Amino acid sequence: MADITSTAAPAAAKASRKGLSEAWFAWxxxxxxxxxxxxxxxxxxxxxxxxxxxxxxxxxESWVGLANYEKMLSGAKFFEIVxxxxxxxxxxxxxxxxxxxxxxxxxxxxxxxxxxxxxxIMPPWVIPIAIGCIGWLWLYNGQFGFLSGMSQRLGLLDxxxxxxxxxxxxxxxxxxxxxxxxxxxxxLFFLAAMQxxxxxxxxxxxxxxxxxxxxxxxxxxPQIMPVIxxxxxxxxxxxxxxxxxxxxxxxxxxxxxxxxxxxxxYKTAIGNYKFGEGAARAVAIVVILxxxxxxxxxxxxxxxxxxxxx
Amino acid sequence: MATLNLQNITKSFGTAQVLQGxxxxxKDKEFVxxxxxxxxxxxxxxxxxxxxxxxxxxxxxxxxxxxxxxAPVDRGISMVFQSYALYPHLTVFENIAFPLRVQKxxxxxxxxxxxxxxxxxxxxxxxxxxxxxxxxxxxxxxxIGRSIVRNPKIFLFDEPLSNLDAALRGDMRVELSQLHxxxxxxxxxxxxxxxEAMTMAHRIVVLNAGRVEQFGTPMELxxxxxxxxxxxxxxxxxxxxxxxxxxxxxxxGLSVELEGGLRLTLPVxxxxxxxxDRVEVGVRxxxxxxxxxxxxxxxxxxxxGGVSITYCVTPSGARFCxxxxxDAAIAEGQTIGLAINPADCHVFDANGRVMRRRMAPAxxx
Numbered sequence: 001m002a003d004i005t006s007t008a009a010p011a012a013a014k015a016s017r018k019g020l021s022e023a024w025f026a027w028x029x030x031x032x033x034x035x036x037x038x039x040x041x042x043x044x045x046x047x048x049x050x051x052x053x054x055x056x057x058x059x060x061e062s063w064v065g066l067a068n069y070e071k072m073l074s075g076a077k078f079f080e081i082v083x084x085x086x087x088x089x090x091x092x093x094x095x096x097x098x099x100x101x102x103x104x105x106x107x108x109x110x111x112x113x114x115x116x117x118x119x120x121i122m123p124p125w126v127i128p129i130a131i132g133c134i135g136w137l138w139l140y141n142g143q144f145g146f147l148s149g150m151s152q153r154l155g156l157l158d159x160x161x162x163x164x165x166x167x168x169x170x171x172x173x174x175x176x177x178x179x180x181x182x183x184x185x186x187x188l189f190f191l192a193a194m195q196x197x198x199x200x201x202x203x204x205x206x207x208x209x210x211x212x213x214x215x216x217x218x219x220x221x222p223q224i225m226p227v228i229x230x231x232x233x234x235x236x237x238x239x240x241x242x243x244x245x246x247x248x249x250x251x252x253x254x255x256x257x258x259x260x261x262x263x264x265x266y267k268t269a270i271g272n273y274k275f276g277e278g279a280a281r282a283v284a285i286v287v288i289l290x291x292x293x294x295x296x297x298x299x300x301x302x303x304x305x306x307x308x309x310x
Numbered sequence: 311m312a313t314l315n316l317q318n319i320t321k322s323f324g325t326a327q328v329l330q331g332x333x334x335x336x337k338d339k340e341f342v343x344x345x346x347x348x349x350x351x352x353x354x355x356x357x358x359x360x361x362x363x364x365x366x367x368x369x370x371x372x373x374x375x376x377x378x379x380x381a382p383v384d385r386g387i388s389m390v391f392q393s394y395a396l397y398p399h400l401t402v403f404e405n406i407a408f409p410l411r412v413q414k415x416x417x418x419x420x421x422x423x424x425x426x427x428x429x430x431x432x433x434x435x436x437x438x439x440x441x442x443x444x445x446x447x448x449x450x451x452x453x454i455g456r457s458i459v460r461n462p463k464i465f466l467f468d469e470p471l472s473n474l475d476a477a478l479r480g481d482m483r484v485e486l487s488q489l490h491x492x493x494x495x496x497x498x499x500x501x502x503x504x505x506e507a508m509t510m511a512h513r514i515v516v517l518n519a520g521r522v523e524q525f526g527t528p529m530e531l532x533x534x535x536x537x538x539x540x541x542x543x544x545x546x547x548x549x550x551x552x553x554x555x556x557x558x559x560x561x562x563g564l565s566v567e568l569e570g571g572l573r574l575t576l577p578v579x580x581x582x583x584x585x586x587d588r589v590e591v592g593v594r595x596x597x598x599x600x601x602x603x604x605x606x607x608x609x610x611x612x613x614x615g616g617v618s619i620t621y622c623v624t625p626s627g628a629r630f631c632x633x634x635x636x637d638a639a640i641a642e643g644q645t646i647g648l649a650i651n652p653a654d655c656h657v658f659d660a661n662g663r664v665m666r667r668r669m670a671p672a673x674x675x
């Protein structure tokens with residue numbers, strides 16, 4: 001007994017010292033990451049929120065409370081832009097998923113030259129977006145563009161058509177370009193997921209008489225569903241924030257026909273030097289995307305559970 | 311009725327010929343095991359029977375019908391995979407029901423068939439669970455259930471117990487044998503585990519390098535291995551092979567001098583063997599006993615309780631394994647003598663072909 005009591009106190013002291021140094025060590029380990037997040041993420045975010053409560057412009061700033069938000073939410077234009085942004089996102093993401101799924105299925109099929117096709121889908125993703133968009137600018141050009149010329153030759157158009165000069169056609173043209181840029185990555189993720197499906201599942205289904213379409217519906221789709229959901233939600237966030245494509249093609253025009261929230265924010269803050277009002281719009285985007293992110297985590301968790309990943 | 315005849319089946323992948331003219335006739339309700347080392351072609355042969363691979367040449371005849379060109383589903387077979395191949399997103403019920411859903415059977419029939427299979431496999435309580443929530447043995451049963459509901463002519467099993475731990479494998483062996491008796495169906499089972507082959511099979515096909523080395527009952531393979539390969543593949547621990555020189559032949563058999571000088575007259579059909587020929591004498595570890603005979607030193611001793619597996623080294627440096635009584639008074643490093651009964655010996659000629667033993671125990675049919 002004497003031995004135990006005499007050694008207990010130093011042992012406790014040692015443990016406490018060890019605990020303290022362990023805590024410091026842990027902080028030291030995460031310090032670089034904390035610094036990085038603090039400088040790159042947290043500070044700009046906090047600064048944006050602060051700016052949104054000011055009337056900051058080139059001439060200085062003063063506190064205006066919720067005035068920027070009141071102004072933003074009182075105009076019909078803002079809600080029109082929000083609606084357009086969601087339409088842009090839903091249509092573009094939907095097309096990316098469908099085209100990506102078809103592409104991945106074809107790339108996964110045992111066909112000759114498969115490796116070549118796999119390489120051929122990469123350029124839209126590999127080429128810098130600005131370069132790709134300039135290519136599309138040429139394609140959409142009415143006077144000497146490929147699409148206008150080909151449509152006239154085929155008799156689809158009577159004369160030159162400037163795709164980016166009209167609100168509707170400019171919007172859908174931008175969608176096509178966005179899908180062109182975004183689909184390869186979706187395809188590659190789907191392809192990777194498809195290749196991860198245990199081949200025995202297909203063979204077992206084949207032995208049981210399941211045809212190609214049945215196997216695709218009942219095995220491939222459920223097996224890659226977690227990836228489909230991941231890509232749908234991540235792609236939604238990226239597409240919501242897609243800036244370069246629209247800005248290079250149309251700068252948000254004509255007459256605001258391709259202005260999404262991110263373009264509106266840029267035009268307000270940087271184009272018109274209304275930093276305060278722009279910041280309020282940026283905060284609105286953060287809130288919407290925050291909701292999206294929460295939704296993403298929740299849905300993914302449910303999907304993983306449902307499809308047997310967890 | 312479900313017989314299977316394989317006629318001169320060959321299979322090549324590019325220039326590699328993995329099956330070289332397989333001929334087999336499997337009887338109705340027979341449990342046949344394909345066994346052999348990795349890469350011997352046993353799984354390929356099973357996949358050819360299933361229709362998952364096409365044979366390069368040859369015919370597969372089930373119940374008198376050539377099914378070589380038919381899709382798997384039209385062959386009347388079902389298959390259980392090594393990986394179980396269960397659909398992780400479907401419940402146990404839906405996994406078992408999968409083939410029936412493909413056939414678009416009415417819901418009442420599906421329920422009845424799944425319930426029956428679940429009852430046979432004691433899965434009734436688990437039908438609502440997903441495969442991820444089951445143990446390895448239960449998953450294997452679900453895979454078997456999916457086979458049962460199709461009511462196939464022939465069940466194919468591709469190493470179904472490989473992913474299970476040793477204890478569960480033992481239990482599942484017993485269950486599969488029982489299942490075979492209950493279903494009274496023809497079953498073909500691929501394994502690399504000779505214990506599975508010996509314990510479950512009516513007849514075993516030993517494959518080596520794409521050829522059938524021997525097709526016979528487990529006891530035939532054990533007592534009358536046709537080749538050196540079968541002799542060393544079947545039996546645990548492996549048969550010892552001792553180089554020997556033929557001294558002569560007479561009516562009593564073959565006289566040989568084993569490496570180390572021991573002379574024996576072995577009761578085998580010596581065939582064309584002549585004096586001076588080099589042969590190998592096969593001695594199973596369990597056919598040895600302490601006594602006068604081969605002298606060797608104990609290298610490693612494994613006491614298993616009932617038996618002592620004794621790994622020895624002969625004066626010439628060759629290894630020799632003996633299975634001695636559990637309480638044998640020996641120790642590692644000790645030099646011992648091992649007595650061999652000539653009647654228990656197998657003799658292989660220079661080509662690895664056996665000289666048939668005359669005094670082997672009577673075999674069960």
